[in-house]
Amino acid sequence: xxxxxxxDLCYGDAQALAGVSLEVRQGAVVAxxxxxxxxxxxxxxxxxxxxxxKRGRILFRGQNIAGLESHRVCNLGIGQVAEGRxxxxxxxxxxxxxxxxxxxxxxxxxxxxxxxxxxxxPRLRERTGQAAGxxxxxxxxxxAIARCLMGEPxxxxxxxxxxxxxxxxxxxxxxxIVDLNxxxxxxxxxxxxxxxxxELASDAYVLxxxxxxxxxxxxxxxADDRVRQAYLGM
Amino acid sequence: MSFSLYVEVLIQGVLTGLxxxxxxxxxxxxxxxxxxxxxxxxxxxxxxxxxxxxxxxxFHLDPIVASLPIAAAFFVVGYMLQRTVVQPFVTRPQHEQFxxxxxxxxxxxxxxxxxxxxxxxxxxxSYSFDSYSLGAxxxxxxxxxxxxxxxxxxxxxxxxxxxxxxxxxIRAAADNLTGAAVVGLDVKRLYAISFGVGLACVGAAGSxxxxxxxxxxxxxxxLTLLAFTIVIVGGLGSMAGALFGGMLIGVxxxxxxxxxxxxxxxxxxxxxxxxxLALRPxxxxxxxxx
Numbered sequence: 159x160x161x162x163x164x165x166d167l168c169y170g171d172a173q174a175l176a177g178v179s180l181e182v183r184q185g186a187v188v189a190x191x192x193x194x195x196x197x198x199x200x201x202x203x204x205x206x207x208x209x210x211x212k213r214g215r216i217l218f219r220g221q222n223i224a225g226l227e228s229h230r231v232c233n234l235g236i237g238q239v240a241e242g243r244x245x246x247x248x249x250x251x252x253x254x255x256x257x258x259x260x261x262x263x264x265x266x267x268x269x270x271x272x273x274x275x276x277x278x279x280p281r282l283r284e285r286t287g288q289a290a291g292x293x294x295x296x297x298x299x300x301x302a303i304a305r306c307l308m309g310e311p312x313x314x315x316x317x318x319x320x321x322x323x324x325x326x327x328x329x330x331x332x333x334x335i336v337d338l339n340x341x342x343x344x345x346x347x348x349x350x351x352x353x354x355x356x357e358l359a360s361d362a363y364v365l366x367x368x369x370x371x372x373x374x375x376x377x378x379x380x381a382d383d384r385v386r387q388a389y390l391g392m
Numbered sequence: 393m394s395f396s397l398y399v400e401v402l403i404q405g406v407l408t409g410l411x412x413x414x415x416x417x418x419x420x421x422x423x424x425x426x427x428x429x430x431x432x433x434x435x436x437x438x439x440x441x442x443x444x445x446x447x448x449x450x451f452h453l454d455p456i457v458a459s460l461p462i463a464a465a466f467f468v469v470g471y472m473l474q475r476t477v478v479q480p481f482v483t484r485p486q487h488e489q490f491x492x493x494x495x496x497x498x499x500x501x502x503x504x505x506x507x508x509x510x511x512x513x514x515x516x517x518s519y520s521f522d523s524y525s526l527g528a529x530x531x532x533x534x535x536x537x538x539x540x541x542x543x544x545x546x547x548x549x550x551x552x553x554x555x556x557x558x559x560x561x562i563r564a565a566a567d568n569l570t571g572a573a574v575v576g577l578d579v580k581r582l583y584a585i586s587f588g589v590g591l592a593c594v595g596a597a598g599s600x601x602x603x604x605x606x607x608x609x610x611x612x613x614x615l616t617l618l619a620f621t622i623v624i625v626g627g628l629g630s631m632a633g634a635l636f637g638g639m640l641i642g643v644x645x646x647x648x649x650x651x652x653x654x655x656x657x658x659x660x661x662x663x664x665x666x667x668x669l670a671l672r673p674x675x676x677x678x679x680x681x682x
Contacts, residue, residue, distance in 0.1 A: 208573045232576025244571035246564040253560045260561055261576040
């Protein structure tokens with residue numbers, strides 16, 4: 159579904175990604191593990207079209223999308239739940255959700271999807287008229303996920319979805335991702351909770367200093383000594 | 393001086409201030425969304441005044457009525473200008489944006505000078521010297537009509553931002569640019585619309601002003617400064633602030649003109665500016681930077 163080939167990305171002179179290759183198969187959950195600053199968010203933003211890669215290809219359903227503008231990438235069916243949630247604080251919950259459906263592919267079923275999201279996230283239903291900035295962190299994360307799903311994505315990239323949330327709320331977010339995946343959504347997951355993300359991932363990659371150093375199934379990486387030492391503290 | 397004179401001046405100030413406010417609103421919208429300061433704002437107002445003057449000369453079209461077609465035309469101009477000239481500067485340093493727009497303002501002023509000469513122009517409307525009388529208080533008809541037109545345009549603008557999806561998307565892009573990219577909003581298009589809306593405001597305001605005052609090409613820089621003063625007093629990026637700031641400056645200048653002398657009115661508005669910057673730098677309606 160998504161194939162990244164030899165991706166290079168630079169911020170000025172600093173190289174953020176060097177020859178990154180990975181694949182997300184249809185219906186899979188793929189985890190990316192790595193320390194802060196390893197390039198996880200840069201990778202997601204490059205795929206999303208927010209950052210322009212210097213070299214390499216990003217194939218989505220066979221089409222090279224590297225360098226495409228972000229609204230065009232979104233319209234192909236690649237959604238993103240970004241780090242720090244990135245809701246629109248002064249817009250209401252209702253308006254935030256509608257903003258997820260501004261891309262052409264999602265316009266037709268906007269009303270229908272809105273109902274679906276409010277049914278899926280009852281906490282948001284109680285707060286539709288409230289400014290998104292007044293929601294708790296967990297509620298904002300739910301809103302970010304619901305807003306993304308309003309765009310009818312086929313692949314969603316989750317960037318640190320449980321960061322800053324209470325353990326119970328973090329678990330609820332991960333459960334939501336599992337549920338969405340069961341319904342057929344393909345997921346690319348960057349998560350600080352390495353153990354949890356490897357447990358639910360079919361495939362996983364370790365990203366260090368902008369390069370992939372290890373890859374395999376989630377279970378294999380979970381059992382790998384290097385991963386256990388570096389990321390699980392065992 | 394009599395009490396009724398003060399009431400008269402107060403009302404005139406509010407009415408003129410609404411038109412000023414509409415002009416400043418354009419500056420505020422452009423800055424609030426695109427984060428570019430339109431240093432050619434007053435020059436665009438003068439351009440609109442010439443457009444109104446020409447329409448009046450050709451078709452005897454009232455400048456207040458002409459404000460609508462001129463606003464529409466200015467929207468298109470603003471949209472194209474953002475798409476072609478300004479957009480490449482959005483991510484560049486502020487001093488480069490400054491040079492670009494100051495350059496544009498110089499081009500506008502000199503093109504007008506070249507075409508129309510430096511003479512001051514005005515429109516003779518049938519009601520130019522008419523006024524409504526409320527007891528002892530007299531209010532210019534032209535100012536009442538102008539303020540009403542400014543209010544109509546402003547209300548339409550508020551409704552656009554509040555109730556339309558495109559309006560919400562523009563607010564979203566102003567709110568959180570990363571978030572806008574994440575959900576796939578076409579930010580460049582929204583910027584172009586915002587610049588268009590900003591110029592539509594100044595186009596309508598300039599056209600209305602043609603019914604109220606005399607005009608020369610050299611009026612541009614002082615109108616830019618006026619719009620700045622209003623927007624900074626009201627709070628940069630705040631729509632309500634621009635409108636309130638406009639009325640405040642309008643009243644302050646009108647009162648200063650009668651109490652002291654007309655030549656002192658700029659001093660009063662700049663003093664107000666300095667006072668606001670010293671005591672409440674984010675402006676009366678502005679939010680403090682986090």
